[in-house]
Structure formats: structure tokens, C-alpha cells
Amino acid sequence: MPRYLGIDLAGDGRASGYAVLDEQARVIACGAAPDDAAIVALAARHGATTVAIDCPLGLPEGLCCLDPACGCAPANAPGIRQSELAVRALGYGLYHTTKRTIIRGLVERGMRLRPLIEAQGALVIEVYPYATKAMLFGRRMPKKTTPEGRRWLLARLSAGLRGLDMARAYSHDELDALAAAWTALMYARGDAVALGDAREGEIIVPRVSRAPALPPAG
């Protein structure tokens, strides 16, 4: 049975949001994972077939690391991954993965975690939940850290996902993990595409940039 695990990976020692979907887009599990071991264990316990991580999982061609002290250098100007240039060309801003990145620890964590999950046989993909949400629901979204923003996102996710608890106060990390898992399911269905160059790490985004039908309000 296919299972889609979405991870909103934290780079600052906080727990990471996670969500698991089945192939009917039913929410099987959702919560917070404290560390890498917990994430690997979640993938194993749920038999995850695709794991979508909200974090760069590759480096620009030519770089072996993000350490400014290392002599490695990008092979091509401007030294930015093709996937990131493609996302930016669609109009969605993001942090570029260079030696000047302010999320070096997060990128290094994602790149450490990836082979641990792949060793269990899962396909690991890089996703960008902001782009997923903007493409599906439009760019005008309330700030995700506010209660209003969380309610807004939960209502929209419920148009495509089954089994959400509409009375639960999902954290924004959990909501982003749900968006990540949904992107993994869309990719498996052929409803999402890979942007960029596989050698540097592709970013998976929905194929369509229009909102799915929402159920009647009430």
C-alpha cells in the first residue's frame, strides 16, 4: 500500500511537523517528530513509499559542501540550483542554496536524512510547501503563524484531503507537512512535476496552478 509522508523539517532543534497520507488522500497520521531517528522510524512504521521533505536536498553543481572554508566552488554562474531558478521564475521566492545561505544547518540536516530514508526503499523528494499552497490556493494567503492563517489553510487542505479533524488546532508545521505529503501524492499520480536538474536536486511542484473546488461554506 502506498504511503506518503510529508516532513516540514526544522533546522533549529525544534520538532518537525509530519503527516502521512494514503492513496485515497486520507490523513493516516499527523504530528511532530523530535529528531532524525524519529523521522526514520515514522517512515518505517508507516511503510512510506514517498517521503517529501521541505528542505533543499542537493547542492549546486560543483559544490561538495556548504563550508566556506572548503575550496569547492559552483561549476556555473550564478551558482544557484536550476530547480531554485525555476521556482523563482514561477514567481515564488525562496532561499538559495549557496555558501552564503542562512539555513546551512537545515540543508545539511536534510542531506544527512535523505540516505537514511532511502535505505528503507522510499523515494525521497524535495518539496516547497509555499509554492504548493500558492499554486493550489492562490498567493493571497494570511500569515501562516496566525490562528486565522492556520484556519484558512486547514479549510483549503480539507478540499483535497480526507480525514482532517476540523476541530483540531493543527500547528503550522503540521499544516505544511500535510501540504508536503499532498505534493508527494500528486507526484505519484502524475499531478506534480520535477523542476531543475536531478544532479543538483529537483523541486516537486503541482502541475496545475489553479485552486481545486472547495466544498460549500458552512
Ligand SMILES: [Zn+2]
Ligand atoms: Zn566543499
